[in-house]
Amino acid sequence: MAAEEARAVPAEHSGKGLSHATMANTPSGTVITSPRGDTPIDQATEAARRVIDALLRTNRDDANLARVAAELDAIADHLEEHAGPVQERLVDMWSGEGVTRHDPVTGPENAVAPPLVLRGYDDASVRGEVALTIPYQGPPGCVHGGVSALLLDHVLGVANAWSGKDGMTAQLNVRYHRPAPLFETLEVSGRQERTEGRKIWTTGQISHNGEVCVSVEGLFINKKVPRPT
Amino acid sequence: MAAEEARAVPAEHSGKGLSHATMANTPSGTVITSPRGDTPIDQATEAARRVIDALLRTNRDDANLARVAAELDAIADHLEEHAGPVQERLVDMWSGEGVTRHDPVTGPENAVAPPLVLRGYDDASVRGEVALTIPYQGPPGCVHGGVSALLLDHVLGVANAWSGKDGMTAQLNVRYHRPAPLFETLEVSGRQERTEGRKIWTTGQISHNGEVCVSVEGLFINKKVPRPT
Numbered sequence: 001m002a003a004e005e006a007r008a009v010p011a012e013h014s015g016k017g018l019s020h021a022t023m024a025n026t027p028s029g030t031v032i033t034s035p036r037g038d039t040p041i042d043q044a045t046e047a048a049r050r051v052i053d054a055l056l057r058t059n060r061d062d063a064n065l066a067r068v069a070a071e072l073d074a075i076a077d078h079l080e081e082h083a084g085p086v087q088e089r090l091v092d093m094w095s096g097e098g099v100t101r102h103d104p105v106t107g108p109e110n111a112v113a114p115p116l117v118l119r120g121y122d123d124a125s126v127r128g129e130v131a132l133t134i135p136y137q138g139p140p141g142c143v144h145g146g147v148s149a150l151l152l153d154h155v156l157g158v159a160n161a162w163s164g165k166d167g168m169t170a171q172l173n174v175r176y177h178r179p180a181p182l183f184e185t186l187e188v189s190g191r192q193e194r195t196e197g198r199k200i201w202t203t204g205q206i207s208h209n210g211e212v213c214v215s216v217e218g219l220f221i222n223k224k225v226p227r228p229t
Numbered sequence: 230m231a232a233e234e235a236r237a238v239p240a241e242h243s244g245k246g247l248s249h250a251t252m253a254n255t256p257s258g259t260v261i262t263s264p265r266g267d268t269p270i271d272q273a274t275e276a277a278r279r280v281i282d283a284l285l286r287t288n289r290d291d292a293n294l295a296r297v298a299a300e301l302d303a304i305a306d307h308l309e310e311h312a313g314p315v316q317e318r319l320v321d322m323w324s325g326e327g328v329t330r331h332d333p334v335t336g337p338e339n340a341v342a343p344p345l346v347l348r349g350y351d352d353a354s355v356r357g358e359v360a361l362t363i364p365y366q367g368p369p370g371c372v373h374g375g376v377s378a379l380l381l382d383h384v385l386g387v388a389n390a391w392s393g394k395d396g397m398t399a400q401l402n403v404r405y406h407r408p409a410p411l412f413e414t415l416e417v418s419g420r421q422e423r424t425e426g427r428k429i430w431t432t433g434q435i436s437h438n439g440e441v442c443v444s445v446e447g448l449f450i451n452k453k454v455p456r457p458t
Binding site: 111 | 268270272273275277279280281282283284286287288289291293294295298299301304305307309311318319322323331332333334338339341363365367368369370371373374375376379380381383397398399400402403404408412453454455457
């Protein structure tokens with residue numbers, strides 16, 4: 001059954017052979033992050049997200065956490081027994097030229113990622129909505145300021161890719177206007193503003209009910225760490 | 230046995246009744262983040278970290294991931310059955326005035342956190358070392374720029390607490406000098422530079438083998454979101 005499901009993954013979900021999604025080759029409003037599929041790896045990762053969240057909420061005294069620890073360790077043992085050398089895995093996870101599935105913001109295979117889903121629009125913006133839960137808490141009931149910076153750095157990178165010219169983060173100036181609440185829908189957006197030679201300036205923000213909570217200006221340099229081969 | 234182990238947690242590990250650790254009341258070189266204990270919740274969270282990491286590395290074709298997904302969902306169901314209302318949990322997790330155990334950078338109860346351990350020194354700096362793995366990857370083999378920003382925002386907050394005057398992040402200016410490698414020991418540090426009325430300026434950096442990879446300047450405002458009661 002696992003093999004059946006693996007075969008059912010459309011090629012464009014695998015990240016392999018997918019050309020870079022840009023405004024030039026993709027209709028406005030298209031999802032440009034890796035979509036979550038109904039594959040076993042995506043289901044296992046989503047279940048791991050539920051575990052992360054529930055561990056922060058469950059009753060410390062009566063949830064039999066010693067048994068839970070043993071069960072999670074047994075699952076980790078099993079997964080590690082089936083893991084190859086890290087260097088081979090790095091080559092595999094970066095294969096192809098398209099979007100990847102493992103990053104800590106949008107990656108459906110990364111349980112650290114909420115994951116954020118972004119669409120690209122023909123005004124050069126990328127936009128998405130996300131509600132964050134307790135693992136992402138900073139001040140009581142609010143999103144951690146560093147988590148907002150993490151999301152925005154990634155969104156600026158996706159906005160650059162969408163505009164067709166991207167690179168490495170050189171500077172990130174983040175301004176915090178008001179706390180972003182947990183559990184509520186936040187609007188996240190980014191847009192490439194201008195480029196000059198190898199320099200790229202990109203802006204973004206996180207809003208709640210139309211009010212800006214966090215805004216960012218990023219400077220990127222059009223160079224890349226090569227994908228491992 | 231779970232109750233036995235719960236009773237074995239020293240009071241200073243519970244976050245309850247712990248006075249704020251500052252230079253004024255704590256010897257130099259003291260760990261000022263929440264220490265990982267050998268309690269069931271910390272063990273379960275550490276095991277969840279192993280699962281997150283192994284899910285990104287395991288072989289997608291032969292690790293029986295459909296069964297792993299079902300097992301993780303069953304664990305999440307169990308934990309959620311033993312979770313009370315979120316608002317009650319928020320009050321509980323913020324009880325006392327000391328450090329908390331749940332944040333996404335240093336929190337031993339948060340599987341999203343590496344977790345980073347920081348010590349406070351009498352030159353006003355806070356410092357720690359951490360090696361990050363695949364869940365925190367940005368460019369191939371390197372730490373995600375947003376993850377560096379997340380760590381540094383949190384480190385600046387801890388540096389402020391250590392200096393005895395802290396607050397909410399207002400601005401964060403992050404500069405990326407060179408990629409920070411995954412899997413290798415990174416030195417992370419922060420220090421409060423000066424204060425003026427309610428404004429607090431704090432700097433920090435992430436280094437590898439003595440070379441600065443990422444530096445940050447933060448402006449904080451001495452106000453707080455109240456702890457829920």
